[in-house]
Amino acid sequence: MNYIGSKFSLLAEIRAMLARHHVTGGSFCDLFSGTATVAQMARLDGFTVVANDLQAYSHAMQAAFLETQGYPAFERLRREVPAIDASEPGTRPAFGLAPAPGADAGALTRVLRYLESLPPREGPFFHTYCEGGSAGRSYFARHVGAHCETVRDQLDAWKPWLTEGEHAVLLASLIETMDLLANTASVYGAYLKQVKKSAKQPFVLRVPRLSSAGAGHRAFMLDGAALVRQLAAEGVHDVLYLDPPYNHRQYHANYHVLETIARWDLASFVPKGKTGLRPGADQRSRFCSRREVAKAFAEVLEAARFRHILVSYNNEGLLAEDDLRALLTAKAAGGALEFHTLPYKRFRADADGEGRQYKGDEVREFLFYVGPKAGA
Numbered sequence: 397m398n399y400i401g402s403k404f405s406l407l408a409e410i411r412a413m414l415a416r417h418h419v420t421g422g423s424f425c426d427l428f429s430g431t432a433t434v435a436q437m438a439r440l441d442g443f444t445v446v447a448n449d450l451q452a453y454s455h456a457m458q459a460a461f462l463e464t465q466g467y468p469a470f471e472r473l474r475r476e477v478p479a480i481d482a483s484e485p486g487t488r489p490a491f492g493l494a495p496a497p498g499a500d501a502g503a504l505t506r507v508l509r510y511l512e513s514l515p516p517r518e519g520p521f522f523h524t525y526c527e528g529g530s531a532g533r534s535y536f537a538r539h540v541g542a543h544c545e546t547v548r549d550q551l552d553a554w555k556p557w558l559t560e561g562e563h564a565v566l567l568a569s570l571i572e573t574m575d576l577l578a579n580t581a582s583v584y585g586a587y588l589k590q591v592k593k594s595a596k597q598p599f600v601l602r603v604p605r606l607s608s609a610g611a612g613h614r615a616f617m618l619d620g621a622a623l624v625r626q627l628a629a630e631g632v633h634d635v636l637y638l639d640p641p642y643n644h645r646q647y648h649a650n651y652h653v654l655e656t657i658a659r660w661d662l663a664s665f666v667p668k669g670k671t672g673l674r675p676g677a678d679q680r681s682r683f684c685s686r687r688e689v690a691k692a693f694a695e696v697l698e699a700a701r702f703r704h705i706l707v708s709y710n711n712e713g714l715l716a717e718d719d720l721r722a723l724l725t726a727k728a729a730g731g732a733l734e735f736h737t738l739p740y741k742r743f744r745a746d747a748d749g750e751g752r753q754y755k756g757d758e759v760r761e762f763l764f765y766v767g768p769k770a771g772a
């Protein structure tokens with residue numbers, strides 16, 4: 397996914413910081429998981445992972461990558477829909493960090509091929525968000541929107557024949573595919589009027605690269621502070637990775653179309669305004685408010701019972717660097733601290749232009765560490 401704040405390109409830095417502090421295993425909580433990239437890395441590196449985010453599309457990614465044990469077999473579904481086994485598995489584009497899918501992904505790729513072969517339908521999603529739809533919004537090309545309508549309806553209809561992990565894998569595949577084919581400059585705050593070339597490509601469902609490392613991984617969709625309190629009640633855990641939003645851009649507004657694909661709840665709200673926004677009051681993040689961010693950070697840190705805490709943030713965040721350092725120094729209470737700064741290319745949602753002038757290309761990205769006292 398093309399995601400604001402994705403840490404895909406910082407995974408090596410996160411790994412290096414863990415190695416510098418001799419953190420090699422145990423439990424790992426990715427509290428603001430987004431694309432679930434860090435959670436996937438932690439799983440592949442041998443941790444038992446808990447991932448969490450407020451957004452349903454993120455939860456689908458986490459569940460697909462964490463709550464599965466290798467490639468699902470879709471046994472019940474294939475018994476109920478024998479035509480699935482008649483379709484050729486073939487190769488297809490993949491996403492995720494695990495090694496490339498091998499022959500064991502055959503059942504999944506057959507299901508994806510079958511889903512693509514279903515007749516596209518111009519229903520409510522199509523009319524609300526797609527080229528040629530009655531609302532006049534063009535987040536997706538006509539054929540992409542109509543395929544999405546059919547596939548997402550089918551996933552709900554198949555629910556009794558799918559395990560939760562199987563459902564999550566198919567949903568994650570659809571979300572990733574739709575994001576790649578979106579007719580936007582990057583986020584879903586606006587769509588392009590003309591359908592761009594990359595959005596016109598054929599509808600081919602991406603296959604997630606799934607891992608079978610470890611067991612007992614969990615995915616949540618809670619407010620971060622609430623989950624940290626819940627985990628504290630279980631006892632002391634090992635690693636907490638915090639990567640909250642750093643500016644005022646709320647994720648529920650910037651990714652509202654993906655959220656609707658994940659929840660498939662168009663019947664329950666009236667899309668608002670030119671962009672077709674969904675209501676998101678319950679998904680507003682306090683980390684996106686200058687007035688509330690310090691309190692939001694403090695609440696998570698106070699409740700956290702973890703041996704090691706890693707925090708990603710940057711020099712343009714709503715919380716000033718000094719204030720963040722002060723919060724972490726207080727949490728460390730004389731234990732280990734490392735304030736690591738690295739240059740990182742700015743996420744550009746739009747090009748510079750009238751009304752938007754970025755200061756430059758370099759943002760200083762922080763990776764901070766709080767750990768136990770030496771010998772503790």
Ligand SMILES: C[S@@+](CC[C@H](N)C(=O)[O-])C[C@H]1O[C@@H](n2cnc3c(N)ncnc32)[C@H](O)[C@@H]1O
Binds near residue numbers: 450620
């Ligand atoms: C910077 S992004 C995380 C990116 C992620 N590390 C990745 O590599 O994709 C911040 C995430 O925090 C989530 N979020 C914001 N406020 C939250 C809260 N209070 N509790 C849980 N998740 C929250 C957003 O939905 C968003 O996905």
